[in-house]
Amino acid sequence: MxxxxxxxxxxxxxxxxxxxxxxxxxxxxxxxxxxxxxxxxxxxxxxxxxxxxxxxxxxxxxxxxxxxxxxxxxxxxxxxxxxxxxxxNLVPMMSVARNLLLGREPRGRFGVIDAAAMYGEAERVLSGYGVETDVRRPLRTxxxxxxxxxxxxxxxxxxxxxxxxxxxxxxxxxxxxxxxxxxxxxxxxxxxxxxxxxxxxxxxxxxxxxxxxxxxxxxxxxxxxxxxxxxxxxxxxxxxxxxxxxxxGLTSFSRDRHAGGEPVPDARERADTSGEPMADAREGADTGGGPATNGPATNGPAADGRAPVVEARGLTRRHVLDGVDVSVRPGEVVGLGGLLGAGRTETAKAIVGALPLDGGQVLVAGAPLRAGSTAAAIRAGVSLLPEDRKAEGIIPTLSVRENIALAALPALGRAGVVSEAKIDKVVEIFMRRLRIKAASPHQLVSELSGGNQQKVLLARWLAVRPKVLLLDEPTRGIDVGAKAEVQALIDELAEEGLGVLLISSDLEELVEGADRILVLREGTVVGELSGDEVTEERIMATIAEQADG
Missing domain, CATH: 3.40.50.300 (P-loop containing nucleotide triphosphate hydrolases)
Structure with missing residues (x-):
């Protein structure tokens, strides 16, 4: 043919x-x-x-x-x-009907758009795609x-x-x-x-x-x-x-669990034994966040003697979250499982102050975090890699260099004057360490592939030396090779003492990457899995049990 x-x-x-x-x-x-x-x-x-x-x-x-x-x-x-x-790539402020029929709107006398016919046609077409909505409402809603x-x-x-x-x-x-x-x-x-x-x-x-x-x-x-x-x-x-x-195997996570042994040493103590450790890269921007851990913590109990580096208690927002509790210890990867709309992304945003809450509290290293302030979260060592890298992550009109250095700029100068040499050093370290493929640091980040854009965002937040990294769908929409690199990087960061909260719709990734998994449904934690319980079957069963109940 x-x-x-x-x-x-x-x-x-x-x-x-x-x-x-x-x-x-x-x-x-x-x-x-x-x-x-x-x-x-x-x-x-x-x-x-x-x-x-x-x-x-x-x-x-x-x-x-x-x-x-x-x-x-x-x-x-x-x-x-x-x-x-x-x-x-539609027009968010226009109605659903106008977006669907833009340039092909039915018209009546004198070329005026026939609104009733347009709405009727839009409803008919969209019903065939399983979309039942008021076609008069703005698309962005x-x-x-x-x-x-x-x-x-x-x-x-x-x-x-x-x-x-x-x-x-x-x-x-x-x-x-x-x-x-x-x-x-x-x-x-x-x-x-x-x-x-x-x-x-x-x-x-x-x-x-x-x-x-x-x-x-x-x-x-x-x-x-x-x-x-x-x-x-x-x-x-x-x-x-x-x-x-x-x-x-199909993922690049280690077969060993991250938090099953002794407390992880300070990342800086590993610098002379690990080849080219991530610690070296984080040292490139001394922002005061500090390493994830300095040995056993003493400000709260934990199963292995380490207190949570971040702890969310009773996070509540009407119709979104209902009393969600989450804790992440140094060197631990905690997974958030559940269907889309279960509250996983909202939980991460609430922890970093990007989602206003009706109740609940977030603590970092035992100290309360000021509610509703992303700046306070970053200063305390909590960083979020967002789900939508296009809308909430990269700045497409800026270069790779500018995107990487953005969050660390306050620490890369004195008296408000930024050191270009320090920026160059940080950018060079992260581009090499994360194997970011670009023609040069000055290439527009929008010209990179999706996987390399994701690495640029990771570099941005690692440059501020966080205590805990919240990763929302870190491998979504990137190829198998880039996915393997990101998964291996998550392992390495956890081994160096960084706490990680991993959100993923890929059950295989969640099971192989997380030490514990919290399962959410309709904004509520409905189960916690650890050890031998961390399987795809148990995650699905936990969701199904709650759904049937």
Whole structure:
């Protein structure tokens, strides 16, 4: 069958980087084609070539068998190529209906928009995507998952011939994911070509027919997905030997628990024995936060003699949190499990003062933390890596260097004058230690892959030498290789005495990464698992027991 959209030997260069090198990929009617690879493999660049954002430097783009050149994204859309991005790119202040039908609103006499017809059409279309809402309300009042479904409905409700989906399930509830898969199958059955980009391998095997693997801008594999064993797919993405992947497993967390032995020594005491320890990087910015621990604590009891470095007691916010208790000890990784909307993100935000509370208290090293002040939390040594790195993390108009140094600036100078030399030192240390891939420290952070953006955010908060790090979905939307690096880093930080609160929707990551797991449901802690209880089955059973009860 002839491809509706095809890349033939496409190359794309940027200053100092060959992003795509002789890449070919064909999207055929009635097929769902998976595009996978590590961050920086060239996936986003290829999507932008397909959609007219970038022009290729070599090779040929063909549309319905004929050479094509899309000068702008609008040209690609007119050719029937629609894209749904990981970050919803609609107009948040406009109504749901206007976003869905923008530019295609039904009009009455004199060209005036027929509001009643627009609302009726919007309700009809969205009901097919499982979205039941008042279409008159502003889009921003919907949850992220519902906004994503509106973006999907808008993309496929026009005369689409190709639909490109970039991490479409990253913000969806399980029910919404099933609805999305139903939509994808309808698109396939109606002869539309779908390109599906995701790091969730289980999803790929559920809905995709073909797969193309990119690695370092080159084509590593293309073929039928059903004929490719999952672990073989991972080895192709990583460029690692299959036997190595089998022996090391699918995450990079240590097999040993972090907090099961003696109190972890001061990270600075390890500096001369650990090669290039994270302690060295944190020392680059002496912000006064101090190491996570200096031996056994004496300001409160704990199972192994160490008091919590951070403790939340009775966190309460109406309709969001109901008496949540959380504690994290030095060198311990505590997981927060539960379904989306269970209160995991809200708990983390409450601890750092980013969510106003009706009741409860947060203590750091036994001392009460001023409520509602993120600045006070940072000064006390509590830092949060947010779930949405685009909206709440990186500053896209600033460079890698500026994003890394941002939080540590008060400590990198005197009398309000910042030392450029100190900034350079801190940035150089973290870019090397976290293996951040960028053309230079002065490259815009928005130009980096998702995994490298996540590392930049980690560098920012490690530069202030926190006592505890709250990680909200730290590996969401990043490739297998970057995910492995982040997981290994979490292990290393815990070994050096940093307390970690880990929020993840990936049960495998939660089970292999956490020492203890608190399970939340509807803003309440419904169970605590430790030791042999830390299994995927027990997490799901705990949620299910409460849901049935």
């Amino acid at each position: 002839e491809a509706v959209l095809e890349a033939k030997g496409i190359s794309k260069r940027f200053p100092g980087v060959l992003a795509l090198d002789d890449v070919s990929l064909a999207l055929r009617p009635g097929e769902v084609h998976a595009l996978v690879g590590e961050n920086g493999a060239g996936k986003s660049t290829l999507i932008k070539v397909f959609t007219g954002v970038y022009q290729p430097d070599g090779g040929e783009l063909r549309h319905r068998g004929a050479p094509a050149a899309f000068a702008t994204p609008m040209d690609a859309q007119r050719a029937g190529i629609q894209t749904i991005y990981q970050e919803v 919907l949850g992220v998952g519902a906004q994503q479904m509106v973006a999907l409905a808008r993309a496929v409700s026009v005369d689409a011939r190709v639909v490109i989906m970039d991490e479409p399930t990253s913000s969806l509830e399980p029910r919404e994911v099933e609805t999305l898969f139903g939509v994808i199958r309808r698109l396939r059955d109606s002869g539309i070509a779908v390109m599906y980009v995701s790091h969730r391998l289980d999803e790929l095997y559920q809905v995709c027919d073909q797969v193309t693997v990119l690695r370092d801008g080159r084509l590593a594999h293309t073929g039928r997905l059903a004929e490719l064993e999952r672990i073989r797919l991972i080895s192709l993405m990583l460029g690692r030997d299959l036997n190595e992947v089998r022996s090391r």
